[in-house]
Amino acid sequence: MSHIQRSPAFPPGGYPSWPLSQPPCWRGFAGAPAPGLPAATAWWRPGDILAFDFANGRYMRDGETASLGAVLSASRTSPATWFTDAGILQPFDANVAAITDRGLYAGGQRVNKCRNFNANPTDLTGVSKAGDAAAMLTVVDDSAELAAAGLDGICTSGMAFKFDNSAGTSTSWLYIAGNSGNTNPHTMSVYMRSTGSARMVLSSSGGTGWMSSASYTRRSATVTPANSSQQIVIEVAAGKVVWFILNQLEEGSFASPPIVTDGGTGTTRLADAVTVPGFAALAASGSLQDGFAGKAILDVTRLTDPASRCIFDLGVATGDRVRLDILTDNRIELAIANGGSGPALQTAALAATGEVEIEWQVKSGASFIRIGGTTAAENSDSFTMPELADAHLGQSRSGASALNGPLGYLSLRRAV
Incomplete structure (x- = not known):
């Protein structure tokens, strides 16, 4: 005879691991954790298909936590150095991305x-x-x-x-x-x-x-x-x-x-060449061709460099791509080109230097740039999205327009 007795407070069917209204917090969903579970560990937004939290060493691909190698490929056939947030100078071997708690440093050749x-x-x-x-x-x-x-x-x-x-x-x-x-x-x-x-x-x-x-x-x-x-x-x-x-x-x-x-x-x-491996397949599975949105957190301290600084370049060729740039006067530009032409959105010059949050949407008839949560530029032109075959971070696909500064965070998701 069994001497095990069921607690009257425990229902025969048991409790779910988390309330159905509250998905598991470790998968990155927003909201409060289930009773008895630790505080939510969400760091990417629901709907994101790719996220880089360089400053905290966390990465996500297709809704799952990923290793750095699964989301980023770095090519630079020379060693490099880069600073931590505390000003400590760290060495990086050839072909190793220069990443610290300040973010990813994508530099041009010097x-x-x-x-x-x-x-x-x-x-x-x-x-x-x-x-x-x-x-x-x-x-x-x-x-x-x-x-x-x-x-x-x-x-x-x-x-x-x-x-x-x-x-x-x-x-x-x-x-x-x-x-x-x-x-x-x-x-x-x-x-x-x-x-x-x-x-x-x-x-x-x-x-x-x-x-x-x-x-x-x-x-x-x-x-x-x-x-x-x-x-x-x-x-x-x-x-x-x-x-x-x-x-x-x-x-x-x-x-x-x-x-x-x-x-x-x-x-x-030598210059950094930072790309996303398998980006074409990821863009297809995430339906980015229908339009995409995202967010970046980076330092826009003026470098007094007479060239624009590229945050990302997504596409297939120079005339068929979507680029987000910091222009020489510290305006932010989102430029879309298919067959060499397309709309370009530009914000006013940023009022202050330092860390800034930039959000964007690239969608025919409904594109915008937001700075710190406020719409800074928008465009209602219709266009055909260029083929999203590859992704370059911190420099253009030609290797020019290096960011030459820290990129702390970047994410991509399908536009709604």
Whole structure:
């Protein structure tokens, strides 16, 4: 005889695992969790077929949690670096997407023209001094300070350059080999700490002001070289000492993430090519051809770069695609082309820089852009959607218009 007794409070049919009005929260549905279950863990919206939460390392494909490799393919045949939200600099191997809690960094090609060993120096290759004869230039162990600045993941040896002018009675100069090579705008940058006034200039072309920082701080300045032979010069006032690392001279109007040099003729960080594997099948199963919508969260801090910055490029060819771009004046543009023509929506220039939420809908007769939940542009033109054969993130399909900034979140869904 069984001695097991049914609790009178437990019905013969049992309770459902969750109320039928409340789907399971771990699948990403909105709403309150069932009684006794933990708080909802939803991070994508119902109806999304693809979602990238780069800042939190979470990904979804076709309604299911997915690995990074299932939703993203990265090609960049050179190593790279990128920052965390706390400013820690992290290394990434070739063909590994540069993703931290700041988001995905999709960068264009840049060349660091400096010819020293700028991350882990063992000698004075590519650096020299002039000025007060009492000034001393050496390579020293500065491990603690480099770690405190979040640079120890790149500067693994803990060694840095030290330019000691403490015994000097006049300004001394330190020259870093590597010329501009042309007179296009260049940006120089360096991590530096000092006991007093120091500055960085591009030979006779100008640079940063005199300043002092007890801890490693990245300083940068964009200048137009007076001639093609300009190089980075660090000036140190009499009686002062400066330590520096990760110096960089690159053609362009902003400082890209540090590029590690090896004492050669210049080191290239190749452009990122970030795509979605199997996008054509996903677009077909999700009926995106009938119209699609989505959301992106990204940093639109002005880079003063004279080129637009692409958030995504979906389609099959340059004349048959849908692109979302940040224009040079910080307007957002959603451009649809089929056979080389189609509507383009543009917002007003964004009022503020920093992180912004952008939503969009691409649908014949009912397209729009929303910024922070408010409609910023809309269009009622009819059009035929281009074939959605592939998806490029953070750059155009030609490899141009790199975002050169963090993309924290992006999702796609069928338009309603």
